[in-house]
Amino acid sequence: MDFISELKKRSDFIEEEIYSYLPAEEGYQKTLFSAMNYSYKAGGKRLRPILIMESYRLCGGKGSDYLPYAAAIEMIHTYSLIHDDLPALDNDDLRRGKKTNHKVFGEAMAILAGDGLLNYAYEVILGHALTSSDHLSAIKACKVIADGAGIYGMVGGQVVDVESESRDIDLDCLNFIHLNKTAAIIVACMKAGAYLAGADDSKVEKLEAFGRNLGLAFQIADDILDIEGDEKLLGKHIGSDIENDKATYPHILGMERSKEISRDLIAQAKRNIEDFEGKDFLIGLADYVISRNK
Secondary structure, three states, rough: OOHHHHHHHHHHHHHHHOOOOOOOOOOOOHHHHHHHHHHHHHHOHHHHHHHHHHHHHHOOOOOOOOOOHHHHHHHHHHHHHHHHHHOOOOOOOEEEOEEOOOHHHHOHHHHHHHHHHHHHHHHHHEEEEEEEHOOHHHHHHHHHHHHHHOOOHHHHHHHHHHHHOOOOOOOHHHHHHHHHHHHHHHHHHHHHHHHHHOHHHHHHHHHHHHHHHHHHHHHHHHHHHHHHHOOOHOOOOOOOOHHHHOHHHHHHHHHHHHHHHHHHHHHHHHHOOOOOOOHHHHHHHHHHHHHHOO
C-alpha cells in the first residue's frame, strides 16, 4: 500500500465532508464565524477525524454516522491550537504556514473563536445523538470525546504543561502531560469510532491501547521535530519548546533514547490491532507518525 497516497485520499475526503458542518459567515457574529473557519480551514493532516473514520470502519461500521464526530473532533483540536498559540501560552505567530488566529483577528476574537469551536463541537455531536437510532452508542461517543478534551484529558495535560515550564520534572510527570495533552484526544477518536460502530468491550480496549501508544509516540515525535524539524515543512517556528523552557523527551532522556522509545511505542501500537481485519492503513499510519517531517 502506498501509504502517503492513501492518507491524502482520506484527508481530501474527510476535509470536504467536515467543512459542511462549519457555520455560514453571516449575521451579527460574522467575525466570530470567520475566525473559527479561518483556523479550521488552515490545513493540517486531519489525522484525528481520519482516526474516528478508520476505527468506525475497523469495527464494522457502515454509513456516515461517524462524520459529525469527525467534524467535532477537528473543531476541538483547532480550538486547542488557537488557544495554544496565544501570547499567554506559546506566543506563536505562525501555524501551518499561516498567521495564527490572534495575529489576524486579535487576541479577544481568537479566544472567542476557540470558545466557539469547542462549544459548537458539542452542539454538532449532541445533535446527532438526539436523532441517532442507537442513542446509547452515540452518547458513549459523545462522552469519550468530552472526557478526552476536558480536565481529565487535554485541558488537564495543558495545565500541567504550563505549570512545568522552567521547572525540572521527572519522566512520570512528562508522561502525564503527553498522555493527557495529546494522547487523550487520540484515544477518544479510537473509542468514539468503535462505539458508533457498536464494537464490543474487547475491541474498544484494544483500540484504546492503540490510541494511547500512538498518541504518546506522536508527541515524542513532535518534541523531536521541534529540535530537528524544517520550519518550511512544518509551517511554524521550531525551537519554541527550548525558548519556553519546556520539559520534553529529548530534554530529559536525550535524542537517541527518545527516538528509541517512540519506535517501541509504535511497535506496541501495531501489536494492539494485530487481530483486526483491514488494519493496514492504521499500521501505515503508526509508522508514519514517527517518520514524518511535518
